[in-house]
Amino acid sequence: MRRRYIAVKIESNHPVEERDFYEAVWTSILKLFGEYGASQAELALVDYDLEANQAILRCSHKALDLVRASIVAVTGIRNEKAAAHILLVSGTLKSLRRKLPGHKTADRGASAL
Amino acid sequence: MKFYADLHLCPSLERTDEARELIQKSAELGYDAVGVAFPFGVGQEKIQAVREVCKTFGLDLVTRVDLTPNNPASLLKSLRSLRRQFEVIAVLCLSKAVARQAAKDRRVDVVSFPSTDFRKRFFDSAEAALASEAMVSFEVDMSPLLRLQGFQRSRLLSFLRKETLIARKSHVPIVLSSGASSASLLRKPEDYAFLSYLFGLDFSGAMRGLCENPRTIVERNRKKLSPNYVAPGVYIVRRGEDCHDG
Numbered sequence: 001m002r003r004r005y006i007a008v009k010i011e012s013n014h015p016v017e018e019r020d021f022y023e024a025v026w027t028s029i030l031k032l033f034g035e036y037g038a039s040q041a042e043l044a045l046v047d048y049d050l051e052a053n054q055a056i057l058r059c060s061h062k063a064l065d066l067v068r069a070s071i072v073a074v075t076g077i078r079n080e081k082a083a084a085h086i087l088l089v090s091g092t093l094k095s096l097r098r099k100l101p102g103h104k105t106a107d108r109g110a111s112a113l
Numbered sequence: 114m115k116f117y118a119d120l121h122l123c124p125s126l127e128r129t130d131e132a133r134e135l136i137q138k139s140a141e142l143g144y145d146a147v148g149v150a151f152p153f154g155v156g157q158e159k160i161q162a163v164r165e166v167c168k169t170f171g172l173d174l175v176t177r178v179d180l181t182p183n184n185p186a187s188l189l190k191s192l193r194s195l196r197r198q199f200e201v202i203a204v205l206c207l208s209k210a211v212a213r214q215a216a217k218d219r220r221v222d223v224v225s226f227p228s229t230d231f232r233k234r235f236f237d238s239a240e241a242a243l244a245s246e247a248m249v250s251f252e253v254d255m256s257p258l259l260r261l262q263g264f265q266r267s268r269l270l271s272f273l274r275k276e277t278l279i280a281r282k283s284h285v286p287i288v289l290s291s292g293a294s295s296a297s298l299l300r301k302p303e304d305y306a307f308l309s310y311l312f313g314l315d316f317s318g319a320m321r322g323l324c325e326n327p328r329t330i331v332e333r334n335r336k337k338l339s340p341n342y343v344a345p346g347v348y349i350v351r352r353g354e355d356c357h358d359g
Contacts, residue, residue: 031262032311068307072300075259081297085142085304 120148121290140170241283254292
């Protein structure tokens with residue numbers, strides 16, 4: 001199955017835990033596309049850099065548009081104002097990391113939390 | 114090179130720190146030009162102050178006024194007095210008569226419609242035909258898509274899907290703007306392009322709405338507002354001593 005890896009920059013005045021970020025994206029997908037849409041996304045959090053406020057998400061390539069729109073539509077995390085900006089999209093994790101400057105590698109495998 | 118413009122920032126000009134924050138954020142997100150909506154009768158010193166802030170962050174300021182006339186006569190009156198003062202004139206149409214007048218008037222640059230009062234969204238094929246002839250653009254503010262939830266957002270998306278389809282069929286330029294009054298609702302140009310997937314605008318169409326279409330409006334109006342403009346197609350190319358033959 002073809003996948004896409006998405007690097008995301010999180011902006012918030014408060015520190016954002018990886019579980020909270022993942023939940024915010026998941027909620028956004030559910031709100032915009034419902035459970036059927038969410039089931040097609042096959043979303044997983046691959047990597048999270050708390051210091052840099054960056055995350056890498058993985059999704060099905062067919063659901064890329066859906067996931068990108070949902071990430072951008074995130075306006076709050078844990079009742080605090082927040083925004084998520086898409087930095088890069090790539091077909092492999094290796095090339096994404098190569099193109100992403102300053103990203104600390106803390107690969108935890110593809111966990112769906 | 115891409116020229117990204119967000120033609121609709123709505124800072125409260127009374128609170129200069131808020132305006133500054135919005136402008137700074139726009140620069141950080143990669144915009145080249147921002148359109149700031151000024152109220153009627155705004156003083157030149159206020160515009161100059163905002164221009165200075167934009168200059169600090171390397172942004173080009175586009176002066177803009179948002180008109181919300183009650184009837185076509187009031188729109189025409191406002192256009193007569195404001196056209197030479199602002200680079201972009203936007204009309205928020207609250208009635209069908211105003212929408213039709215705005216769409217056929219070449220002095221209007223963009224038309225927009227209320228994002229929550231769906232009975233007042235009058236962008237149909239007749240409106241699009243008039244707008245296409247008069248080169249009036251259809252503006253979509255993106256911040257309501259982030260701000261609204263549930264039923265209201267789904268209704269708005271449904272209207273936007275129909276309206277953008279009509280606009281594209283009639284070759285009406287679509288302009289994507291933030292319409293943001295707070296920095297937390299600002300997104301990168303590419304992010305807006307991804308978000309426009311929700312109402313059926315493809316990536317290239319969205320990028321046109323963020324780059325080419327706003328630039329065309331600004332360049333056209335700056336030419337018209339320059340002292341060398343005489344009439345459509347007629348410009349002063351030389352004046353004074355330049356006119357003497359060698």
